[in-house]
Each structure stands twice: as C-alpha cells, then as structure tokens.
Amino acid sequence: xxxxxxxxxxxxxxxAGPVAAEVNDGALAxxxxxxxxxxIGLFDDMAAMTPNAAVVPYTISAPLFTDYALKYxxxxxxxxxxxxxxxxxxxxxxxxxxxxxxxxxxPDGAGGIHRVETRLLIHQEAGWKAWPYVWNEAQDExxxxxxxxxxxxxxxxxxxxxxxxxxHVPNVNQxxxxxxxxxxxxxxxxxxxxxxxxxxxxxxxLDRLLAAGIIAELPxxxxxxxxxxxxxxxxxxxxxxxxxYLDANCGHCHAPGRPAxxxxxxxxxxxxxxxxxxxxxxxVAAGRGSGGFDYDIVPGDPDHSILLYRLDSTDxxxxxxxxxxxxxxxxxxxxxxxxxxxxxx
Amino acid sequence: xxRHFAAATVVLWGQSAFAGNEYHIFPGxxxxxxxxxxxxxxxxxxxxxxxxxxxxxxxxLSLDNPDVxxxxxxxxxxxxxxxxQSGGAEGLLITAGGAILKDFAxxxxxxxxxxxxxxxxxxxxxxxxxxxxGPDETNGAYGLYPVQTKNVYIxxxxxxxxxxxxxxxxxxxxxxxxxxxxxxxxxxxxxxNSYYADVYANELTNNTGGILIFDLxxxxxxxxxxxxxxxxxxxxxxxxxxxxxGNIVGLVPRGTGMLIMAxxxxxxxxxDMRDNDTVNVAIMSYVEGFEDETxxxxxxxxxxxxNVFGVSGGNPDTSEFAEIVTGxxxxxxxxxxxxxVMPLPNFFLWGIEEGGRHSIHDNVYEANPPFGNANLIMYFxxxxxxxxxxxxxxxxxxxxxxxxxxxxxxxxxxxxxxx
Numbered sequence: 001x002x003x004x005x006x007x008x009x010x011x012x013x014x015x016a017g018p019v020a021a022e023v024n025d026g027a028l029a030x031x032x033x034x035x036x037x038x039x040i041g042l043f044d045d046m047a048a049m050t051p052n053a054a055v056v057p058y059t060i061s062a063p064l065f066t067d068y069a070l071k072y073x074x075x076x077x078x079x080x081x082x083x084x085x086x087x088x089x090x091x092x093x094x095x096x097x098x099x100x101x102x103x104x105x106x107p108d109g110a111g112g113i114h115r116v117e118t119r120l121l122i123h124q125e126a127g128w129k130a131w132p133y134v135w136n137e138a139q140d141e142x143x144x145x146x147x148x149x150x151x152x153x154x155x156x157x158x159x160x161x162x163x164x165x166x167x168h169v170p171n172v173n174q175x176x177x178x179x180x181x182x183x184x185x186x187x188x189x190x191x192x193x194x195x196x197x198x199x200x201x202x203x204x205x206l207d208r209l210l211a212a213g214i215i216a217e218l219p220x221x222x223x224x225x226x227x228x229x230x231x232x233x234x235x236x237x238x239x240x241x242x243x244x245y246l247d248a249n250c251g252h253c254h255a256p257g258r259p260a261x262x263x264x265x266x267x268x269x270x271x272x273x274x275x276x277x278x279x280x281x282x283x284v285a286a287g288r289g290s291g292g293f294d295y296d297i298v299p300g301d302p303d304h305s306i307l308l309y310r311l312d313s314t315d316x317x318x319x320x321x322x323x324x325x326x327x328x329x330x331x332x333x334x335x336x337x338x339x340x341x342x343x344x345x
Numbered sequence: 346x347x348r349h350f351a352a353a354t355v356v357l358w359g360q361s362a363f364a365g366n367e368y369h370i371f372p373g374x375x376x377x378x379x380x381x382x383x384x385x386x387x388x389x390x391x392x393x394x395x396x397x398x399x400x401x402x403x404x405x406l407s408l409d410n411p412d413v414x415x416x417x418x419x420x421x422x423x424x425x426x427x428x429x430q431s432g433g434a435e436g437l438l439i440t441a442g443g444a445i446l447k448d449f450a451x452x453x454x455x456x457x458x459x460x461x462x463x464x465x466x467x468x469x470x471x472x473x474x475x476x477x478x479g480p481d482e483t484n485g486a487y488g489l490y491p492v493q494t495k496n497v498y499i500x501x502x503x504x505x506x507x508x509x510x511x512x513x514x515x516x517x518x519x520x521x522x523x524x525x526x527x528x529x530x531x532x533x534x535x536x537x538n539s540y541y542a543d544v545y546a547n548e549l550t551n552n553t554g555g556i557l558i559f560d561l562x563x564x565x566x567x568x569x570x571x572x573x574x575x576x577x578x579x580x581x582x583x584x585x586x587x588x589x590x591g592n593i594v595g596l597v598p599r600g601t602g603m604l605i606m607a608x609x610x611x612x613x614x615x616x617d618m619r620d621n622d623t624v625n626v627a628i629m630s631y632v633e634g635f636e637d638e639t640x641x642x643x644x645x646x647x648x649x650x651x652n653v654f655g656v657s658g659g660n661p662d663t664s665e666f667a668e669i670v671t672g673x674x675x676x677x678x679x680x681x682x683x684x685x686v687m688p689l690p691n692f693f694l695w696g697i698e699e700g701g702r703h704s705i706h707d708n709v710y711e712a713n714p715p716f717g718n719a720n721l722i723m724y725f726x727x728x729x730x731x732x733x734x735x736x737x738x739x740x741x742x743x744x745x746x747x748x749x750x751x752x753x754x755x756x757x758x759x760x761x762x763x764x
Contacts, residue, residue: 174405
C-alpha cells in the first residue's frame with residue numbers, strides 16, 4: 001500500500017464512524033505480553049508509527065549511545081491512573097498502567113527510517129517489566145522476542161559516514177542489567193525531570209508533558225527544576241558535557257547501589273568525590289579491561305586512562321558499557337578525551 | 346531442541362513437594378537462544394538441564410529469576426564454550442538468589458566466566474571455569490565470581506587460567522569454599538572485602554599465588570574479617586604473574602603460598618604449604634596510596650597454627666615487591682613473613698596496637714626460619730637503622746579459635762542438603 005492510499009484508507013475509516021482507538025490496558029496488565037505490538041494499541045497506525053492520542057512523544061537531553069540508532073520515545077499514562085507526581089531527583093513516578101515506549105531505527109537509505117525494535121517498559125502491579133519487540137520487513141508489525149535477537153545493520157554517523165553494526169536486541173535479563181534500582185527491582189532510567197527539562201519547539205518540554213497529563217504539576221519557580229545539559233551542545237562547559245555523557249552512558253550502573261558499584265567507580269551526575277569519579281583511582285576487578293594502565297582517569301593523560309581505553313574498544317572483555325553497542329562512539333570518545341586532557345591543565 | 350516437561354508432584358509422608366518444571370537443552374544451532382529463553386522463563390523450583398556436549402555460545406547468558414537450578418552431565422561433559430563470544434561481559438551472570446549451578450563447565454569467556462552479583466544464596470557445585478589456552482593476560486579476570494552476595498557455597502569446583510583470581514568471592518558474607526581446585530590462575534582462590542568465610546580442603550597449585558585474603562579501599566563493603574582457612578594444600582604456585590598491568594593482584598610475587606592483606610581475624614590452620622618459590626605465607630598492609638577515612642590498611646589478629654610448612658623460597662620472584670621483602674629479610678625467606686607496617690605513631694611509640702597483634706604457634710617448619718618481620722617502615726625511612734627481626738614478639742598473642750560459618754541456600758543449611 002502506498003503512503004497515499006494508506007492515508008486514504010485511514011481517512012475513509014474515520015469517515016465511516018467514530019474510531020476511538022484506545023490503548024489496550026488489559027494487555028499491558030497481563031503477565032505475558034501479546035505476541036504482536038499492534039495488539040497493545042499504542043500506535044493508531046503501525047506502519048507510520050502514529051501514536052494513539054494518549055501516547056505522548058518525548059525526548060531526553062542526554063541519551064545513551066546505542067550504535068548510532070535513532071530513538072523515538074513515547075510515554076503513556078492511563079487517564080484512570082492520573083499523572084505522575086513531580087519529583088526533582090529521580091525518575092518520574094509513573095503510576096501502575098504506564099508504559100515507556102522506545103523505538104530504535106536507522107536511516108533506510110531512501111530518506112526514511114527502518115525500524116529495528118520497540119522496547120516497552122510497562123509498570124505493572126508487581127513492578128516494571130521490559131519486553132522487546134522486533135519489527136518485520138514490511139515495517140507494519142513488531143513481534144515479541146523474549147530472548148533478544150542479533151541483527152546485521154548499517155548505521156550512519158553524524159559526519160555522514162556509515163558503519164556496520166552487529167545490533168543486539170537485548171533479552172529481558174539484559175534489560176535489567178542496567179534497568180535496576182538499589183532495591184534490585186526493575187526501573188526506568190531516562191525520564192528523570194532533569195533529562196526532560198529541555199527547550200523544544202513551542203517551549204519547555206515539561207510544560208507540554210504537564211498539559212498532556214503525564215506530569216501532575218511543576219514547581220512555580222521553573223528555574224529551580226534541575227537540568228542535565230546536552231552533551232552535544234558546545235556552548236555548555238566541557239566538564240558539564242563530559243559529566244552529562246558519563247551519566248547517560250555509565251551512571252545507571254556506575255553509581256552507589258547500582259550493578260557496577262562493586263568497582264567503586266561512580267559516574268552518576270551527582271557524584272562529586274574525585275576518587276570515585278575515577279580520578280587517580282586504581283581498578284578493582286578490571287582484568288584485561290585495564291589495558292595495562294594503573295588508573296581510571298589520569299588527569300591530562302587520556303592515553304593512560306582506563307576509562308577512555310574501555311570506551312574506545314569493542315572487545316566484549318574490555319568495552320564499556322558492556323551492552324548496547326558494537327561500535328565505538330567516536331564523538332563520545334573525543335568528548336571524554338578532551339575532558340581528561342583538560343583535567344590536567 | 347528444547348523439551349518442556351510438566352510439573353511433577355511427589356507425595357512424601359503426606360506432604361507434597363513441588364519438584365518444578367524441567368527445561369531440557371541440547372547442543373546445536375538453536376541451543377543458545379533456547380538456553381537463554383529457559384533462563385528467562387524458568388520459575389522458582391525449575392531446573393534447566395544441559396545435555397552432554399559442547400555448546401557454542403555467542404552472547405553472555407543471564408539468570409534473573411530466583412531458586413532456579415542449572416545442571417549438566419558433569420564438568421567435563423556439558424560445556425558452555427564462549428570461544429566465539431561477541432557480546433556480553435561475562436559468560437553467565439546471575440542476579441537472583443537461590444541459584445544452584447552444578448555439573449557443567451564454562452570455557453574461554455572474554456570476560457569473567459560466572460558472575461553472581463548482589464543476591465542471597467548461590468551454590469556452585471562441581472562446576473569448572475577454564476581458559477583452555479592456559480595462563481595468558483588476555484584471559485578473563487575471574488572464574489567463579491560471587492560478589493556482594495550473602496550465603497555463598499562453592500564445593501568440588503575447578504578454576505583454571507584466570508588472569509586475576511580463579512575462585513573469587515568479593516564483598517560478600519557467609520561463605521564456604523571447599524574441596525575445590527585452582528590451577529594456573531594468578532590467584533588460585535581469593536576472598537576479598539568479605540566477612541565470615543570458611544575456606545577448606547581446597548587444592549591450589551601452579552598459580553602465581555595460592556590463597557589470597559585481601560581488603561581494598563573505596564568499595565561499598567570493606568573491613569574484611571572472620572575468615573578461617575584450613576586443611577588446604579597450597580604448593581608449587583610458581584607461575585609467573587600474568588595479570589594485566591593496573592590490577593592489584595599484579596603485585597603478588599610468583600611463588601606465594603598465601604597472602605593476607607589488610608584483613609582482621611583470619612585463622613589459618615591445618616594447611617600444608619610447600620614448594621612455593623618465594624614464600625609460604627605473607628601478611629601485608631595495603632601497599633598503595635588511598636583516600637578513604639573508613640579504611641584500615643593494617644592486618645590484625647592473624648592467627649596461624651598447626652600447619653605444615655615444607656621447603657619454600659628457593660627461587661624468589663624478582664618483582665619489585667618481592668625484591669623489597671627479600672632485600673629486607675634475606676633469602677630464603679622465613680615461612681611466614683610480615684611487612685611490619687603499621688600507622689607511624691604505633692610504630693614509634695608502642696608497636697602494633699593492643700589486641701591487634703598476630704598469633705603464630707604450633708606449626709611444623711620443615712625448613713627456613715618460622716617467622717620474619719621485614720620492618721619495612723625503617724627499611725624505607727632509615728635503611729642504616731633498619732633491622733629485620735626473626736623474633737616472634739609481635740606474633741605471640743593467644744586467641745580462641747573462630748567458629749564455623751553457616752551457609753543457607755533456599756532456606757536450608759548446605760550441610761543438611763545434597764547437591
């Protein structure tokens with residue numbers, strides 16, 4: 001079906017009667033999710049990825065590097081459950097019934113995009129659940145893949161060059177490898193107020209989420225709302241950009257109480273102790289991940305800093321993060337290199 | 346292929362025991378996906394059975410549901426080979442309590458072989474973790490690796506070729522490691538930043554160092570204490586240190602039977618240590634600089650008795666650390682050496698604090714002096730005044746024996762269940 005005839009069909013369907021498509025709350029509450037993404041009703045038009053009216057798009061200021069994948073994020077909060085209460089520090093307190101939706105895609109070479117997978121984080125009574133759906137060739141349906149999947153893809157880097165990607169759709173356990181709270185329970189990572197607090201066309205994104213019924217209220221003093229800067233914004237001071245990058249790419253595990261706290265290396269936004277940020281910190285269990293170097297960060301000497309060495313590798317026994325990429329984030333490596341160099345001056 | 350068997354209910358004396366579902370996995374092209382799917386779907390009480398054979402696994406495997414058993418046909422029969430691994434930092438990651446792993450092997454992972462993180466209860470029984478190419482700095486760091494875990498039980502297992510420690514228990518408590526073997530690792534068996542461990546009847550040979558009891562700063566759990574090391578054999582641990590630069594284990598001299606660093610209340614008895622080219626036992630302070638007010642780098646109340654120490658020290662390592670010690674104490678080194686390092690006020694005024702001294706008695710020494718205090722503070726501060734000491738003065742306290750450790754897996758003491 002061409003795009004035009006598809007649009008025509010949608011228009012005819014609308015004319016034929018009031019189609020009040022609703023998100024399938026029952027499917028979201030079920031212990032096993034449906035086999036096909038379309039059954040949940042998050043998208044009115046799967047092929048066009050047109051979200052249901054109650055499914056709200058959003059972006060975050062400092063995203064994780066995932067092999068240069070394009071990411072499309074949506075959040076759904078059931079009207080019956082009400083919006084999430086504002087909290088300044090942690091992830092939005094989304095009520096039971098909510099879903100975070102993230103579609104990963106690459107340019108299709110013809111001006112459009114090719115969707116690879118859509119991950120759902122569903123807040124159920126018993127806690128958060130993660131399920132990956134892999135898109136079909138026709139791009140009109142995505143199928144549940146509990147054990148994940150390996151795909152060979154081609155990504156486009158910001159400078160326009162292309163790179164081969166051994167894309168790995170994570171299984172649910174691997175999702176939890178990062179998406180885990182200090183209590184051991186599954187949790188979302190990205191939608192913290194400080195990551196959502198950004199300017200978009202028409203104003204601050206938080207105001208739009210407030211109007212859409214996602215967030216219940218905002219502090220009257222908007223300036224008091226914390227914000228993580230965009231690490232690609234060169235107007236932001238270098239150290240803040242580096243810390244935003246490390247927070248987004250490392251801080252979900254490298255923080256007290258998180259999966260990588262066994263190392264004592266804490267790269268979360270709030271950590272201020274130099275030794276725990278890696279500065280002249282010897283490794284604990286790095287093995288060959290040390291690269292033969294003695295410290296995570298040697299100020300002024302990126303080429304003898306374990307942290308940069310591990311960002312700049314694709315060997316599974318060396319690279320960091322451990323999951324979510326098969327290529328090197330060249331722009332991220334350049335940023336961290338500049339940061340470590342500047343620490344020496 | 347995968348076969349899914351229905352639950353079996355066994356009635357015993359009027360009580361019903363739920364035996365759980367079984368997932369049968371067989372080698373083949375689909376094995377990895379089926380095994381990972383079983384690891385995700387398995388519920389408490391379920392068992393995943395690995396048929397005999399070699400499994401070619403490309404991505405790290407993980408288990409996040411509690412009380413699941415993974416069992417193979419034997420550590421030399423059911424082999425998860427990660428030779429072609431392209432993703433995942435370890436072979437098998439376990440993040441749920443009550444896991445029972447038995448009778449299989451994990452080989453040639455790119456990183457650690459089996460990691461267990463932050464859970465209550467893991468049993469590793471007759472499991473082998475090995476890098477089949479032998480000692481190599483490109484091998485993964487740890488073989489069997491429980492960390493931040495309560496109730497750790499390792500029995501009858503084997504670890505070979507780890508570039509850090511073959512069997513490594515870190516930041517954990519209530520630990521039993523017994524009847525296991527570590528060979529051709531940098532450290533054969535290591536207990537680090539941990540509380541309440543019984544390490545016994547293990548065999549450590551051909552490692553760089555046999556048994557390490559370590560404590561490191563700047564970690565969520567530190568202040569390691571209350572560890573019994575008994576009835577082990579640690580001999581001929583003379584493999585060159587092949588740890589990648591930057592790892593603390595890199596300081597372990599080739600030819601070390603046992604190294605105790607910065608722990609307190611460690612009781613070492615009934616062991617047989619011999620043919621270690623540098624030294625049988627070393628008691629050391631944490632030697633690197635650190636910024637951590639809560640960390641105590643000085644070992645305290647190390648109690649070593651009723652061991653047999655055979656000939657050792659015949660060909661000491663020439664690494665920096667070993668040269669300092671042999672420079673201070675001469676060669677061959679005594680059977681048990683202590684660096685004599687302590688906070689400076691203690692050193693100049695009253696010696697190691699009351700109640701912190703060591704206790705060494707009733708060992709059999711087949712060769713070499715029993716004990717030496719290397720007195721390294723003076724060795725570095727004023728070498729012309731430096732005098733090592735072979736006197737037992739700082740090692741003649743009397744301490745009661747420590748009690749046994751109890752380890753509970755799925756609510757039952759490990760000594761009251763058969764694995």
